[in-house]
Amino acid sequence: MAGHSKWANIKHRKGRQDKLRAKLFTKLGKELTIAAREGGGDPNFNPRLRLALDKAKAGNMPKDNIERAVKKGTGELEGVEYLEIRYEGYGPAGVAFIVDVVTDNKNRSASDVRSTFSKRGGNLGADGAVAWMFNRKGLISIVAEGIDEDELMMTALEAGAEDVKLEGETFNVISEPNDFQLVVDQLTEAGYKYEEAEITFIPENKVEITDADMAKKIMGLYEALEDLEDVQEVYSNFDISDELMEEIME
Numbered sequence: 001m002a003g004h005s006k007w008a009n010i011k012h013r014k015g016r017q018d019k020l021r022a023k024l025f026t027k028l029g030k031e032l033t034i035a036a037r038e039g040g041g042d043p044n045f046n047p048r049l050r051l052a053l054d055k056a057k058a059g060n061m062p063k064d065n066i067e068r069a070v071k072k073g074t075g076e077l078e079g080v081e082y083l084e085i086r087y088e089g090y091g092p093a094g095v096a097f098i099v100d101v102v103t104d105n106k107n108r109s110a111s112d113v114r115s116t117f118s119k120r121g122g123n124l125g126a127d128g129a130v131a132w133m134f135n136r137k138g139l140i141s142i143v144a145e146g147i148d149e150d151e152l153m154m155t156a157l158e159a160g161a162e163d164v165k166l167e168g169e170t171f172n173v174i175s176e177p178n179d180f181q182l183v184v185d186q187l188t189e190a191g192y193k194y195e196e197a198e199i200t201f202i203p204e205n206k207v208e209i210t211d212a213d214m215a216k217k218i219m220g221l222y223e224a225l226e227d228l229e230d231v232q233e234v235y236s237n238f239d240i241s242d243e244l245m246e247e248i249m250e
Helices: 008-012 015-041 045-060 063-074 106-119 149-159 177-189 212-227 242-249
Strands: 083-090 095-102 124-125 134-143 163-167 169-176 196-204 208-209 231-236 238-240
Touching: 015 045, 015 095, 015 231, 045 063, 045 134, 045 177, 045 196, 045 231, 083 106, 095 106, 095 212, 106 124, 134 177, 149 163, 149 169, 149 177, 169 177, 177 196, 196 231, 208 212, 212 231, 212 238, 212 242, 238 242
Parallel strands: 208 238
Antiparallel strands: 083 095, 083 124, 095 231, 134 169, 134 196, 163 169
16 A cells, blocks of 8 residues: 555565665656656646656655656657556455556566465456445645644645545545645645655555454565566555554564
8 A cells, every 4th residue: 555554664664665765766767757758748737747756856766867767758768668557456354455557568567466466365356346445536644743633624625625634643635636736736835744645545444454364464465566576556455453563563
């Protein structure tokens, strides 16, 4: 899942931080290239590119790398032709997974994703197999410390957001995808700094996992999918408590 869930600290499990950091620039570069290819190289007229640039800068991606990725998208530099593909499937305990892939080799990606599901106790489904369990939404995460909830709520709703939810130490501002960029811009103008801003999949209902062995199996599948070369994002509907997460991280 993207990092908005209360168990987002999975991305900091021992030994995984360096792995994810090594993959980050590749992931960001692909998103920059696709965004520029679809909407042009001017972020003022390309919201997807503007968001990708914000993520790249937040990830400390070197300026030269950013410029090359954008130019590959606009055709100013020769680049790879990437395809965006979405896979859906089930993991242990019937947990749903959506896997977004950006690839230059469709057959390789399909084989890798299918094999990973199979080896980790899951199975790849057809298009639409689990997507109905999720809502496509804009999500903006803001650290709650020092933030007046009523003021944030008023600003967000006036900007077009649907709701503001406090989850742990973070306010999550939720919007429809079409309203997402306007909400981001108006919150930024109002002085709010966000940790993450993305269009993501939010599950309608979560599957609570209370058994440690099952939690390890689910996390094993999640991490194995996330580690695949072509995978950009992994979304799921499982819910593991902080306490259980700490137990299986030991």
